[in-house]
Amino acid sequence: MASDAxxxxxxxxxxxxxTLGDLADIDGNGEIDALTDGLLTLRYLFGLQGDTLINGVVAGDATRTTAEEIEAHLETLMPAL
Structure with missing residues (x-):
């Protein structure tokens, strides 16, 4: 944790x-999960895009499944994050 956190x-x-509520459900599968939504958020914040962003971490029952859909959703959260 940063000293100025x-x-x-x-x-x-x-x-x-x-406070983010359902907005934190990055892949849209109805669940907030560290191994899907958390990794997608982390990868996005590290600047990963496209297939590198989503490879292996989108839930099988997700409604947002493409990098474009997920990047668009994450972009709507940037003022909140």
């Missing part, structure tokens, strides 16, 4: 995530 306690971080 605004949120340092797990309860504060959890509360911040909860």
């Amino acid at each position: 605004a949120y340092t306690e797990s309860v504060d971080i959890g509360s911040r995530i909860a």
